[in-house]
Amino acid sequence: QTLRYANQGELKSLDPYTVNETTTHAHLGHPYEGLIRRGKNLEILPGLAEKWEVSADGLTWRFFLRKGVKFHGGEDFTADDVVFSADRSRAPGSNVQTRVPTGAKVVKIDDYTVDFQLPSPNPILHYQWDTWYIMSKKWAEANNSTQPTPANATTPTFASLNANGTGAFKVESHQPGVKTVFKVNENWWNKNPEHNLKEIIFTPIASDATRVAALLSGEVDVIEPVPIQDIQRVNASGNAQVLTGPELRTIFLGMDQARDELLESSVKGKNPFKDVRVRQAFYQAIDIETIKSRVMRGLSTPSPLMIAPELFPSTGFTRAKFDSAAAKKLLADAGYPDGFELGMDCPNDRYVNDGAICQAVVGMLARIGVKVNLNAQPKGQYFAKVLKPGGYKTSFYLLGWTPGTSDAHNVLFDIMGCRDNPASSRGESNVGGYCNKKLDALTDKILVEVDKAKRDAMIRGAFQLSIDDFAYIPLHQQALAWGVSKKVKLPQRADNAVNFQYAIKE
Amino acid sequence: MSMIPPPAAAPSRWSRFRDSDILASFLKSKVTMVAGLVVLLLFLGAAFSPWLAPTNPFDPATVFLADSMIPPAWQDGGEARFILGTDDQGRDLYSAILYGMRVSLVVGGLGCLLAASIGITLGLLAGYLGGRTDAFIMRIADVQLTFPAILIALLIDGVVRGVFPKASREDTAIYVLVISIGLSFWVQYARTIRGSTLIERNKDYVMAARLVGLPAPLIMLRHVLPNVIGPVLVILTINLALAVITEATLSFLGVGLPATQPSLGTLISIGNKYLFSGDWWIVTFPSVTLAALVLAVNLLGDWLRDALNPRLR
Amino acid sequence: MTVPVLSVRDLTVEFMARRGTLRALDAISFDIARGEVLGVVGESGAGKSVTGSAIIGLIDPPGRIAGGEVVLSGERIDNLPPDAMRKVRGKRIGMIFQDPLTSLNPLYRISEQLIETIRTHTDLDAADARKRAIALLDEVGIPAPERRIDGYPHEFSGGMRQRVVIALALCAEPEFIIADEPTTALDVSVQAQIIALIKRLCQERGTSVMLVTHDMGVIAETADRVAVMYAGRIVEIGSVRDVVKQPLHPYAKGLMGAIPSLEGDAERLVQIPGAMPRLQAIPPGCAFNPRCEKAFARCHAERPELVQLGDRQVACHLYDQPQSSRDKAGIAA
Amino acid sequence: MSQGPPERPFVQARDLRRIFDVSKPWLNRVLERAPRQYLKAVDGVSFDIRRGETFALVGESGSGKSTVARMVVGLLPPSDGTVSIAGISMNDVNVAQERQRLRRRIQMIFQDPYASLNPRWRVGRIIAEPIRAFGIVHGEADITGRVGELLTLVGLHPDDAGKFPHEFSGGQRQRIAIARALAANAEFIVCDEPTSALDVSVQAQILNLMRDLQQRFGLTYLFISHNLAVVRHMATRIGVMYLGRLVEVSEGKQLFSHPRHPYTRMLLDAVPDLAMVGKAREGVKGEIPNPISPPSGCTFHPRCPLVFERCRIESPPVIDGVACHAVNQGRIAAA
Amino acid sequence: MLAFILRRLFQSLIVMLSVALIAFAMFRFVGDPVNQIVSIDTPQAQVAEIRRSLGLDDPFLVQFARYIYNAARLEFGVSYQFRLPVISLLGERAPATLELAFCSALFSLAVGIPMGVYTALRRESPLAKLFQAISLVGISLPTFLIGILLIYLFSVTLGWLPSFGRGEVVKIGSWWTTGLLTGSGLKALILPSITLGLFQMTLIMRLVRAEMLEVLRADYIKFARARGLTTRAIHFGHALKNTLVPVITIAGLQLGSIIAFAIITETVFQWPGMGQLFLRSVQNVDIPIMAAYLMLISFLFVSINLAVDLLYALVDPRLRATVGA
């Protein structure tokens, strides 16, 4: 069976280490495999490693590799390939350098055993390894691709136009950004594949309407994403349906709490966001349920936490209540009875209905007297402005975050950590510059704590700190929406990776 | 000596206009009259939108998200408050169209004016001075032509944000659009003006003015300009329509006006998203308004061109 | 009396203007005999060109022939269906326009334009038509026609171009040629050549010509008879000698006197006061009455018809005897 | 030289030359090894105009009449040679101030009355323009008065000042142009084919008007035309131009009774004349040559019936008002 | 002729240099490309290193000079997002865009010219008026909306034509791919070509009409009629040819703008062409692609201009003298 698939994003490179992006990783999951896999429910399953052991001190991880696995090119899969892949993924030009910690030593024990020796314990070492794809050392060497293509290269490496993995599908042809064809790998080590496909044809379709039209007219079998307003239409069409489910990304609002005066505000000489009452007022001004029902058409999960419940249970946490009157009062208490004016930055092509969410927020804040000048912009410009290289030039912004490690520590460290130590990478994505030393201290303990119960308790504590501070205004987890032809059966994974290993087409 | 013509009172401006062929040809063509009426109505609607519109769609405080996606009043689920329904933010579409048209017309109008002033100035200079100035200006025009409006807008938009990172979209978008439209449309004016200036500058009345010793800029301004400005009017009308469409297209590409202050084009590109989902009114009403505007302005432009062309009378 | 080549009777041409109709030609009548050159003079806007266009059937909307008839060699042509009229044009009536530069299509070679015309009206094949074209060019005095024939119009000088235009008009050997100011755009020396050429062709082929011009000198030299037009009417028509030397109509008198001559020593030229009325505002009675020194009551009330006076006809109340002349009016010499 | 009046001539043109560069662009010249090309529109023209007379220039199209006119009024700088009017040089930088004052004394009337009036300006403004520019009369009321006076002078009504040019006929427009010239209190008016766009009857009105004004105000005219009859009617003296040169200068009527240069004769022959009814004339030969590559020697030699060897080589000097070897050598009877 | 071409080539070069300079100057402001290269959690030290290695820290003129030097050797660098040489990315997509532009130009000419001629010759007929009205629709709705409506009608509702992509393509030579030789390729071309060509069609129709009306009033047409030529010969021999001369220039210039406008059509129809690539590059601040695209557009533009001028000279003998010789 041939399955045709269209995605909003494109497959930019076949080199698994140059682009760190969900869509690309998902696609490369067809020809490539990592040492572990994640199952239909994101559970960690053995991949190219059949099993693994962690030493008592947590510093050495031993992986036992699957035997008899061959790359598409015919090369045998051995420990050399793992060591090579570990080096290559940490080489300059790689964008997946965090997969294997910089200080870790990768040691080949024998052909089918590899040790990872860590400088400090890391219980979640392998969490992201489903997208740390193993490449063939021999093939890379033969094709002069032992390094990922650096950004300033003048010629691409062989590996960015060709793939040689161990996965269920081989790359038949690849035109970057236009079309990629995968053929089934008859020699896959897993002799009982769950799919029945012979071929996958992938085309990016950036325009929402066109993508939906292509699904409705039957020109493609699967699309991702379906614009939420079109879900009804697709379901009503009779030949396709929409798979929806919660995504792991949390959409939230951030406030600049670092500067002494906001960049874009009518308030001069002080920063209203330094006052927790203002932050709380903003929080309570937002009617998340209306956003859910109107903007997200019911397809979002309002979130009390800055992390998805799938990654860390939110039981016991609730969102502060929507209450305009209370918000107004808080503002007045803080010394802004007539509100104030400020600028807001927002991407308009990054998250589901991001522009519309921001507009809705603007409206809701207007009702408590805050006049927001919305600056909705394409993601390229948006990120250039608000992230660290742009100097965090924003006062109020909307962002989405999925912890790459699928673990709360990443959230606590990257977006809630203090930015005060320039040498450390802590808080690099903490655009608003929220800072709470107690939280930082907890975060550091969480990293090395191996006991799950203790660790979870610490995480809860840390989150509670941020909630008490109204550090952020978490909004929701947006929904996944995959448009799938009635002819296709496909499980949906919450990390939004569209992988056809489990797809059945009539 | 020859006869002295009997004294005649100079006819008033109005009576001259009344007797002119322009008015007559206007009254002769039904299509043109309808177009004129439509344009007039739309312009008035845009000009008086704050009084005509039941709500102010640009004020977020009066827009309720809960009102979003309400169909037109005559449909099931429609509400009388919102004659033409509401959009995804709960804006009254009727008000939004009125306000949006105002924005569109301002952007289109200012853009065209900018284009016309650049074009006229450069065209006059090129045509009147000739030689190297001419060659230079025409080369600039060539360079300009290689950047179509869309590319220019994309680039300028980027530049403006790069240069004024603090400025928010709402403040700059209008200028970006106006400048982009101005920069991409001026060539046409310059070429037209240059062409007629080349002819005009050799006419004897210019010689006569030079003989009186007037400096070149004055001659250009007082003598040449009034005589070459005619075709510009025609281009202006047609370009106005084009500019409004360009603005709509840029909104579609995400570099148009901010969604909080939607123009007609922004409304269409918002509505475009809901085309498949059955919320047809969001795209339909602004589109119809835009098409009516563009069509009518174009028809008026056509008529004007014919009316101003003495050979066609 | 032989049948005239062209006979125009009460020809009236009107233009629909926004405010009513303009009468550009008001019941004009004249005849042209075989081999005769009729000069037509008159002020700009008098209706000279319209006369030519009406005869050849090229009045474009909003204009139309509102009355009268045009008879070519005994056959009435003003009411022919378009296609039949097309066959008359070029084949039986040739036409030469004022501006030789704009009369030729700049994108086609001279040869193409000639051959196209020849083949439209004759059965010649391409090769013969080309020979014919070369012969024609030779006849109108273009040196080395075999070489020049494949040139484009812009490669020819003004005089040469006008010769080509004449050759084009002669393609089908028409019996009648309308020359609408054929020399106005040319230099004096070239003008003389063209006039000589037209004269020669008439003599050799017996073609009749209606020569429209402003230049009295050209008329005097070329024409056999001359018609003086004023405001869409013929005011005097007669032999050149009579009309030029002893014009009768006050307008014709004024016109002749206004021409500076190479002889004589008039300090002042004769001057007709005022200007020709616009067609919208032709005064009642004689159209010339506001400018006429001799105008009397009748001139303001009654329109003078052409009356026969010897060899010529004049439309002026000074010359018509109201009782006897009406019936005579309009009878050609 | 012809016997000039004892006083200095009002207008003095000496050895005027005007060369236009009509070369192809540089790259073409390099590639085609073509030299620069120059068009000698005016090639060594000298003449005097006395105060109060009408000096006429005749010649075929392209002979350089208009170029001379434009150099005389200062619209075009001469490549070489000088023009001085009332003793003031038109191209000497040292007398710029005086020239500015001189300016108003020189005006021009153009051929095409439809093109010489700015169609967007009211007649009153057109006529007032030189008055304002030269500061001849001050105050709006006075200017309006003066404009009315001028309009009356040229046979129009003062109320016509409120109309636009298109409301006038060609003859009336030419009157307006004349009024404009007079508005500057011009003494010297250059008329470049002022009536060639007009009908004979209107032409008569204009020519008469010009004469009247000349008599009233003692105007001096440089009158350009290719109509010999008109020139004869108007001119005190006549210069005949051929390919940028003045081939003959003669007192008015004398040129017609006793033409000397063969070209003049040819021109006179070519004019169809009322008096010539029915007479056949000898045809004229040839057309004016390409001015970019004029014939060698006497430029008229290819068309000249009296050509002989010397004409092809040597350019004849102007002797006694004629530039012709044949005349100089007495091969044709001089007048 | 040679001199003319050389001169035009020289001018073209200047034009392209200026385009490069302007484009380059603007790029400095459109955003930080490095952001697009790295992921959100890339350490900042590494970001700085990338920035340095790309030469983004160098002074503007150094960057520009380097760029021009490389561009002269047809080295346009590597796309930041794809890590592939820009030249091959554009080369791969150029056939799609050029074919689309060609087809829509063909469509607009093939429909626009006859319609223009018809409406000029039968000015008063109801059909002519209808044509004029219909044609105006082409310019009164934005392209993207027309595209979506066509998709909705012909793909979703009727299911006749594909809604996206190029269909089957065939390789010709080493890099040119064509959809013109396969059924699905041709089918896929229809909707985008119409969408893209509609505007130009309107323009050409109106231009032809106006120009034809003008020409029909010319003296040589009157003279041709006076010579008794057939209406057919006059309309289609004389008038049409003279009409087309100025139309060539405009149509030529329009071809340039067709390519530029293809950006929207390509986006709507997911046409794998350069315009779409460009738009994505703008969104992703992929400067090498943007720069190369603009250079390519200006190159196409100046070549079209040159071709139009030469064609013009070919059609109009009056210009042959000035252009040629």
Ligand SMILES: Nc1ncnc2c1ncn2[C@@H]1O[C@H](COP(=O)(O)OP(=O)(O)OP(=O)(O)O)[C@@H](O)[C@H]1O
């Ligand atoms: N197409 C037209 N529409 C309206 N009026 C016209 C048209 N053609 C000619 N006329 C009018 O008919 C009258 C006669 O024009 P015609 O061209 O015959 O004059 P003419 O004697 O040939 O003048 P000229 O010497 O300037 O050529 C003019 O008053 C003119 O205004």
Ligand SMILES: Nc1ncnc2c1ncn2[C@@H]1O[C@H](COP(=O)(O)OP(=O)(O)OP(=O)(O)O)[C@@H](O)[C@H]1O
């Ligand atoms: N600006 C110019 N550039 C190049 N050549 C010119 C220019 N002005 C005039 N000429 C040329 O100079 C020559 C003389 O022109 P000029 O206008 O003086 O002739 P003219 O005697 O006034 O002719 P006409 O009777 O046609 O008005 C012509 O060959 C003309 O082509």
Ligand SMILES: [Mg+2]
């Ligand atoms: Mg005429």
Ligand SMILES: [Mg+2]
């Ligand atoms: Mg001249």
Ligand code: NI
């Ligand atoms: Ni002497």
